[in-house]
Amino acid sequence: MNSIDTIVILLYFALLIAVGVIGSRRARTSEEYALAGRNLGMFMFLGCLSAVILGGASTIGTAKLGYTYGISGIWFVTMIGAGIMLLGALFIKRISQSNVTTISEFLGKRYNAETRLVSALVAAIYTLMVAVTQVIGMGTIINVLLGWDMTLSMVVGGGIVLFYTILGGMWSVTMTDIIQFIVMTVGVFLVMLPMSLSHVGGWDQLASRLPAAHFDLTSIGGEQIFQYFLLYALGMVVSQDIWQRVFTARTMQISRTGSVLAGVYSMLYAVSLTIIGMCAFVAFPQLENPQNAFTTMAISILPNGVLGLVLASVCSALMSTASGTLLASSTLLTHDIMKPYWFRDMDDRQLLRLSRVTTLFIGALAIVFSIWIQDVLVALDVAYAILSGAIFVPLVVGYFWKRATAKAAFSSIIAGTVVVLAGLAIEGLSSTNPIMYGIAVSLAVMIGMSYTTAPSVSDNVHSIK
Template sequence: MVVSNTVLGIVAVYILAILGIGLYASKYVKTGDDFMLAGKRLGPVFIAGTVAATEIGGGSSIGVAEQSFGDWGLSSGWYVLTMAIAFVVLAFLAPRLRSTLTTTVSEFFKRRFGTANHVLTAVVLLLPMIGLTAVQIIASGIILSIIVGIEYQLAVVIMGTIAVGYSVVGGLWSVTLTDLAQWILVIAGVVITVPFALQTVGGWGTMQAELEPWRFSLTQGIGWRQIISLTVVYITSFSVGQEYIQRYFAAESDRAAKLGSLGAAGTYALFAFVPAILGLAALTYQQQGNTVPFVAEYGTRYVLPGFATVVLPDIILGILFGALVSATMSSADSDLVAASTIVVNDLYEEYINPDASPEKLGRLTKIVTGVIGVSAIGIALFNVGVIVELLLFSFSFRAAGIFVPYIGSHFWDGGSSVGSFLAISAGSAVVGLEALGMISFGAWQEPVIPGLLLSLVCFVGGSYAFPDDTTPAFIDKIGSSTDSSASD
């Protein structure tokens, strides 16, 4: 099934416009600081748009509809609503985090705890960023394969190349400008689909009559344990996620960072249950004896774009597909720039070429962005998992180990290098081992909570047992861990 030329034309115009914005932004990117922090000139509206667009991606649109169609029902909207809670919390943390005057989260660990913590944190943050980028490229490939009727693998290569291309030329400034447009388009495109979907299946009343009652509960499908787990995952992961913290570091002021974060939270709250409603409508359509295109052949991850081809007129379908492309690309580009920032700022400049000029760092960052992008495309080509599961693993892996020493060190001066190193290692290991099936936590649906608890014990216990004046030789400290400018 291939959509009409009208739909193709609308999406093509959108993609060309995004590439044009990226090329325009490249004129203002001369140094590594321009690429990584957009010249530190982002106001509240830009912060709100780029933060919101970063996470309203494949998981928040296609993934939520998939879960609603499956086991979570309407309550799958909590996947997004819990993000709103996280960004309200971050709005009040942002000024404190900005006070360290760093470019990356791992740079904070270098200043506060030395080399070993710095390198470990950079690696733990970098690995999930590649996975997160791959998730969004997967979602983009799904959409394009439907639009054009080509193989999923070819679609992944095309959409991945586009996302990598404009990220390479314009850095964070390009990402911010495109995110602002994508933020508006994705909200409008998904929301406008709802009345067409309801009309197709006979309205809300018909859905309630034909589906099981639990599917309309705001909590029953997902369950309170999962809601609490998601809230913990997002607060802890977003607080250390380079793709989010980088926005706050790039803000023009503390006020802009705070207002922008609250604006993004409002967007999430308004958007949360919209994809879930579309998932229920698609399920009702199937229960009525109809076939949702592509689901039988390729799985439930295709339910939202497949159902849209049935219910929408061509012009609206083009807008929606443009919106879904927006959602996934705006997340992929953010993850790409964040990952390349970690490589260049924390590894290359720090340990390979400390004397590199700003211009050279700017050029290298573009090259690294391209290399990471190609790696993410490779992962996307062989993906066999569902989008939400991949996202949750990536979020949990970095949060379980890094959150406690990072946020804790902004409020407690007693943390030590050993305590931090043990906390990062232990928390991250819990999530990694659980993903490999080597350990299990039974009632806990997300390993991040046991990981955080172990990380807290290691951080506090290790700091008291090995204060910085008795640090073992395996922790290679550089600088002073009592530098108040880094820990205040």
């Protein structure tokens, strides 16, 4: 990169900080801080939701998969899009009517306080781990682009996200996400995709120079596609950072339609990044590390200034996911653990202050973990595995089956978590089987205990009509 590209990226960072300061003026209540006042229109909701689900792994990872497997590389992000569409098509109505802030609060209303507590702990750990991966990704990009020390790069990248998230909460996150959504869309669809195809001579030349396997939709393997389904399609349905975005919509129709459109956008994003990766395979067939396919292509084909914009779009994807997951983790801890158990008499102003302090703590913890671990891709898979194996069943079964009891839900979450962790320890962290074991055991416990235990008083009180 030259000085023009560096200036573009630094100006982009400065813009995010300025937007964070502006957003802080709108976050005057705890609900505005956590959910942007539940007042987002269609465009802002769509941009906000799309930005949070498409992180750095979606951008760099899909280009890597396209480089390695060809068109079959679409399945990772396609399953993310499928999960969002599933959430919008089947669950939005009940979620919107429940008037809650977190997924754990929803489970607490449906079952009892114990279920709310244990699900909050599981979901908070998951969202924290996602934030850690994004901070590492930001650090890696800043380190490569600007030449800064890796630790300093993670502190700067994570610190910028933490700054605007603490100040304005969901309002700052929403405003920055809209900027990031626009930058991502322009950078990927209008710049990188057409210029990558042009660099290799167009689609016909690309098709003639690639191996036939690169046009096989299943070349990545059926087991890998199924694993993406278990981890991401099911994981999106029970992810707090996604639910928190759903709650920001002004109306149920906006949340439902926007979720489906975000799923479609994700699938188009998957196809575009996969093709960019395929172009990189033709242009740089001897690339030592396929993970560098996107950045190598960008650095090689883009003019000065435009390169800075496109690389800022990668930072955008990382920052939008990081801010959303930081806020999600702090919201879970504040609303589902600290306020109900330690600060019951707290007024709204005090709750807003507690939310900001908790966000600061979670953000600092994420930066420390990032510096300490520096590679948590496996840990992210573990977090998704626990999320899918432990929370998916009690949420879905309780949603559709009135007979489900609180004791069954609590036991189902515990059993699913234990089985997933044991399975990962025995079969390896990359195995798909523990997720299926966890879901199967969770379902068996849920159904068995619901039939053998009578509904408690809490089931009647908290049941969502």
